[in-house]
Amino acid sequence: MSSKLTRIAKILGFFSEYAQDLWLFLRYNGHSPLEARERRLSYKTIIEAHTIEKGLSLPHPKPHFGRDKIEALLNMNANWTPQEQELSRSMLVGALRDYQTSFTDVPAPDAALAGRVRTFVEAHDAAQATGGVRHGLNHPAENPEAVRFLESRFAARDFGDRPLTDEELAQVVALAQRAPSQCNRQSSRLHVYRDPAKISALLELQGGARGFSEAVPTLFIVTSEITAWGGPQQRNQPYMDGGLYAMMMMLALDAKGFLNCPLNLAIGNRTERAIKQAGAIPTRERLVVMIAAGTQPDHPIRAANSPRWDAGDICRIHD
Structure with missing residues (x-):
């Protein structure tokens, strides 16, 4: 009986969450006279x-x-x-x-x-002026070093004590800014936290970093401004662009030699509001993902194998 009630409560929860999503998009989208x-x-x-x-x-x-x-x-x-x-x-x-x-x-x-x-x-x-077109471009040939770099990526949950410095942050963010976005609108925003108490409070709300949250020296929250989007067909695009930016951010961290781990934000609107308040994040931004980051500790670390499906299992070619 209790499991049936739990399922009913979860189904009813969809209505509440989608209603709150609708209000946020209506309030802050690019056509809203309130923005x-x-x-x-x-x-x-x-x-x-x-x-x-x-x-x-x-x-x-x-x-x-x-x-x-x-x-x-x-x-x-x-x-x-x-x-x-x-x-x-x-x-x-x-x-x-x-x-x-x-x-x-x-x-x-x-x-x-x-x-x-x-x-x-x-x-x-x-x-x-920064706009316009670039001329005389030739795409580089296959880059074995880049292939090895991509193959070496893993999620780390063990970091050195030192947070990233301002200079290191600037270098990483400059690389992440190369992320593609729809019509180059660049709605993604990045919030950085290095205060241990603030990181602890935010990860407590996130709830998926137990066991290593106290060892996270730098925490990023990737968000997306709703105002960049307009119309019901674009309601999910903040997450699309934010996801692309988050992946580029993690690759940038890897490229600069920093360990990192994405932390999901599969949360309800109430928790999202609490995270925004705790992290001083504007209401018009939707939370996309958290990223824990830091330096290599003074000892070798372990990481989950995280095996992947074979490419043939997930790729369907439509000629």
Whole structure:
């Protein structure tokens, strides 16, 4: 009888959790009038500027493509002054700079719009803008060292006492920033904790690190800003982009010689709110995963074998 009641309670719990998920997405998504206009416009600019970049990266871009989109971008940015060093504005300037350069030999079908683009680019530091396209690229051939590196990855649960320094964190995060994200919107956020008391409190809420939580010198929480996404079809994308970023973060830690272990956040909304409060994480961010990290201790360590399915068992080829 008790097991049947437990199953019923779990089923009913889905309704509560999904209702709370719905409210969070409605409250903070990129179309919500309740979310800050500046944040919404920043993500919108990144997404649309990236469509220009993608168009320019095609083998044979259509000359002066996307004029309606470019006009809408210019109109939107004319009424918005972003913060200093804002990525979205720099990305748009670079994309329009390269858009101009790509079609200099083709007469513009809309001279007025071409003039607006030129004025916009000239009004900003186009030489230092980060957007646009990279030229002359060749993908490297097979890299045996990279293959060995990927094969050597494992999850560690035994660390040295020392937390990562500010300099080491900066190096690791710089590598992790190479993670792909949908339309380059980069919704992932990273929260870092090195205070033992704070780490202990957060891992107590996570509940899956018992037995080694007291030995974690550095803890990361990967999150994703809901405001980067809009519409019901994108409701799960924060986890998709956050997962990609988390994997790149772990590979970056490995590459710099640090041990690490992902810690799941299969939790309810109540626990998520408690973790956000304990970790000073904004409500608009969804928690994706925790990552414990540290240096090699002064002794050899053990790790779970974690055997994998054979590739043929999980891969279906559809020719």
